[in-house]
Amino acid sequence: MQDKVVLITGGAGGIGQAAAKLFLNEGAKVVLVDINESSLAKAKESLTDSPENVGIIQADVTNEVDVKNYVQETVKQFGRIDIFFNNAGINGPVAEITDLDKDTFEQVMSINVTGVFLGLKHVLKQMKEQGHGRVINTASNAAYIGSAGMVGYIASKHAVAGITKTAALETAPLGIRVNAVAPAAIDTQMLKDIQNNLTPGEPEKSGEALKQGIPIGRFGAPDEVAQIVRFLASDEASFVHGALYNVDGGMQAD
Numbered sequence: 635m636q637d638k639v640v641l642i643t644g645g646a647g648g649i650g651q652a653a654a655k656l657f658l659n660e661g662a663k664v665v666l667v668d669i670n671e672s673s674l675a676k677a678k679e680s681l682t683d684s685p686e687n688v689g690i691i692q693a694d695v696t697n698e699v700d701v702k703n704y705v706q707e708t709v710k711q712f713g714r715i716d717i718f719f720n721n722a723g724i725n726g727p728v729a730e731i732t733d734l735d736k737d738t739f740e741q742v743m744s745i746n747v748t749g750v751f752l753g754l755k756h757v758l759k760q761m762k763e764q765g766h767g768r769v770i771n772t773a774s775n776a777a778y779i780g781s782a783g784m785v786g787y788i789a790s791k792h793a794v795a796g797i798t799k800t801a802a803l804e805t806a807p808l809g810i811r812v813n814a815v816a817p818a819a820i821d822t823q824m825l826k827d828i829q830n831n832l833t834p835g836e837p838e839k840s841g842e843a844l845k846q847g848i849p850i851g852r853f854g855a856p857d858e859v860a861q862i863v864r865f866l867a868s869d870e871a872s873f874v875h876g877a878l879y880n881v882d883g884g885m886q887a888d
Contacts, residue, residue, distance in 0.1 A: 644722035648822030695749030742786030802876030849884030
């Protein structure tokens, strides 16, 4: 990864930061994109002693002007985009379909689906000009299953799976590889939010119930997802294209 340029959306979150740290430790230059500017600044401060290797860009991934800007600014700062970790997403509230309002459903779809689409649209243009690139979208085990009370998240991650496969077919002849990582129950703030939504005031109660559904019997760590992202971005995965890589403690084997 020496001197590779890595662009990460959702860069202030747990998985985004874990991936950024891994790439930086291997000599890459990293640009973090997130909607929360103060969280971005904290992430940059915590990641490296070489701030010249880290850029931060505040952006709304659902806003096409912002997306164009984060692509242009990355290229302006570092000259190209070798690896795009298209990672920004939210889980939304836990609510049955009959109780979920349309605006909330559309917010989840906008960030998790439109944000992924816009990132691909503008990063792939840059990668086509370069003649190379690696894209890793963040899907989820929710791309495979249903889950009562999480219609927005489930629908959005099914969509990310389809977008990944479509982008892979479109880029196959161009020296660009597109894959997705599909984590489940990773110990991040998003998981804590899900636990609090499921059992308000008693997150440990839903946490234990969730662990019972994981064959390995524990939550995953952000670093464990980052390692798969790094593999998919590397030449070691040169024949991996259009794939969803599970990081789920065996849940899809059950």
